[in-house]
Amino acid sequence: MKTSFWTKLLDLVSPRLCVVCGRRLSPEESVLCPRCMFELPATDFPAHPYDNPMARLFWGQFQIEKAVAMFHYVPQSEHAKIIYDLKYHGHPEVGEQMGRLFARQLQTTDFFADIDAIVPLPITRKRQRQRGYNQSEMLARGISEQTGLPIYNKVVERTAFHESQTHVQHFERRENVQKAFRLTDGAAIAGKHLLLVDDIVTTGFSIIACAQQLQQAPDVKISVLTLGKTKI
Numbered sequence: 001m002k003t004s005f006w007t008k009l010l011d012l013v014s015p016r017l018c019v020v021c022g023r024r025l026s027p028e029e030s031v032l033c034p035r036c037m038f039e040l041p042a043t044d045f046p047a048h049p050y051d052n053p054m055a056r057l058f059w060g061q062f063q064i065e066k067a068v069a070m071f072h073y074v075p076q077s078e079h080a081k082i083i084y085d086l087k088y089h090g091h092p093e094v095g096e097q098m099g100r101l102f103a104r105q106l107q108t109t110d111f112f113a114d115i116d117a118i119v120p121l122p123i124t125r126k127r128q129r130q131r132g133y134n135q136s137e138m139l140a141r142g143i144s145e146q147t148g149l150p151i152y153n154k155v156v157e158r159t160a161f162h163e164s165q166t167h168v169q170h171f172e173r174r175e176n177v178q179k180a181f182r183l184t185d186g187a188a189i190a191g192k193h194l195l196l197v198d199d200i201v202t203t204g205f206s207i208i209a210c211a212q213q214l215q216q217a218p219d220v221k222i223s224v225l226t227l228g229k230t231k232i
Contacts, residue, residue: 031097062211073228099142116192186217193221200228
């Protein structure tokens with residue numbers, strides 16, 4: 001990819017740093033330096049999008065088409081900083097950059113060929129005010145910029161707020177999100193294949209609850225994309 005004059009100039013004024021190790025990036029590099037990219041614990045899900053550990057997590061819960069995660073998420077690991085910076089440290093640009101990066105990788109396959117639109121997993125207004133942005137929407141923006149797919153961020157909403165899923169026991173998580181989403185515009189998505197996007201999946205309960213609402217609209221197909229997948 002050719003680097004523009006303005007990108008090179010901006011790098012001189014405000015150097016971009018690798019989100020994992022903090023090394024200065026060259027104008028040709030984006031978000032991760034070559035070493036951190038090489039050491040990223042990447043999944044093989046893009047090679048098997050219809051049948052992999054994440055896809056199986058959703059079998060029998062809703063009609064899932066395909067599911068991919070970019071890397072295996074290990075808390076406190078070096079590469080966990082990607083999620084921490086995006087979700088907790090006020091760096092929405094990390095979501096857009098990682099979204100573009102993962103989308104470019106997936107474009108070497110036919111993953112996006114039959115998808116009509118992207119739906120970022122919604123968060124509550126309270127959480128969005130606290131954080132300043134929805135991290136899943138930032139990721140969706142990067143994917144959209146790379147693929148040209150539209151973002152539908154008004155078709156489903158988060159209706160309830162509970163303690164963060166990271167602070168509750170496994171058996172409590174499903175109860176926390178069972179009625180946490182509401183379909184708001186079924187007509188806009190009827191007959192479409194939607195890509196539901198989130199930053200990380202652990203139990204999958206939030207994605208399941210949201211997908212079940214989206215599939216209240218007729219003939220909706222759903223695939224799932226996340227940056228990280230945690231082992232449970």
